[in-house]
Amino acid sequence: MIRGIWTRETVAMVFLAAVLPVAVSWVWDEGVWGTGRLVFVLVLAGIWQALFTFFRAQPPSAAGAVSAIAIAVLAPEVGPFQFAIGVSFGFVFGELVFGGWGRSVLSPAVVTIMFLGFGFPVADWPHLPVQIGWATIPAAAILLFFGVMPWRVLVGALGVLIAAGGFTFELLSSAVAFVLVLLVCDPAVSASTPLGRWLYGGLFGALTALFTAFWETAPVQIAVSAALLVSLAAPLLDEMAIALWQAVRRYRHG
Numbered sequence: 001m002i003r004g005i006w007t008r009e010t011v012a013m014v015f016l017a018a019v020l021p022v023a024v025s026w027v028w029d030e031g032v033w034g035t036g037r038l039v040f041v042l043v044l045a046g047i048w049q050a051l052f053t054f055f056r057a058q059p060p061s062a063a064g065a066v067s068a069i070a071i072a073v074l075a076p077e078v079g080p081f082q083f084a085i086g087v088s089f090g091f092v093f094g095e096l097v098f099g100g101w102g103r104s105v106l107s108p109a110v111v112t113i114m115f116l117g118f119g120f121p122v123a124d125w126p127h128l129p130v131q132i133g134w135a136t137i138p139a140a141a142i143l144l145f146f147g148v149m150p151w152r153v154l155v156g157a158l159g160v161l162i163a164a165g166g167f168t169f170e171l172l173s174s175a176v177a178f179v180l181v182l183l184v185c186d187p188a189v190s191a192s193t194p195l196g197r198w199l200y201g202g203l204f205g206a207l208t209a210l211f212t213a214f215w216e217t218a219p220v221q222i223a224v225s226a227a228l229l230v231s232l233a234a235p236l237l238d239e240m241a242i243a244l245w246q247a248v249r250r251y252r253h254g
Contacts, residue, residue, distance in 0.1 A: 091108045156200070
């Protein structure tokens with residue numbers, strides 16, 4: 001669907017502009033190692049995207065760069081060969097086989113990170129510095145200003161996290177902020193109905209609070225695991241919202 005200047009690709013460009021402050025903050029903190037890791041993911045993701053778009057006669061998408069940044073920041077630390085397998089699996093089976101960004105069920109970044117987490121359980125998860133969390137604020141502001149971010153998801157998640165004691169139990173960590181703004185609030189994989197988006201955001205907050213209370217692991221693994229589960233539940237949440245709307249309509253109109 002095209003509305004004026006808004007196409008799938010202009011939305012992807014807005015997402016890329018929003019993630020840049022976070023990427024710069026992360027590269028500044030990680031230095032040469034982080035830069036090399038990011039370049040590795042960008043090149044490998046670009047190769048896979050170029051292959052699929054070439055044979056499908058489609059233009060490449062900037063959304064691949066957003067996913068690459070998320071993978072570089074959040075993925076557990078594994079060897080180069082294992083990392084290449086994870087990135088390839090995430091982009092190919094998480095996005096490209098479905099037709100690219102906006103047509104897939106899950107985010108390729110979430111698929112890659114969880115594939116590496118499940119496949120190499122002894123790998124160390126990153127601990128994001130506090131400045132990454134602060135850098136997500138301008139990212140969220142950009143997405144909200146252009147109307148790209150589903151604000152109901154953001155408000156629903158923050159409401160549950162704060163109600164669960166987010167400031168006390170550190171539920172609003174840098175990892176949770178990054179995952180919420182740039183992965184969970186991705187309109188391509190989130191719920192589509194207004195009520196479904198409220199439920200989608202609230203479920204992410206509830207799962208994050210639950211995992212934090214009973215799972216002793218890194219905040220990154222907690223946040224991405226919650227993002228994976230809510231993404232899988234998005235169609236069900238939309239179905240529940242539509243069923244409720246139909247029931248209310250039948251009650252009002254007979």
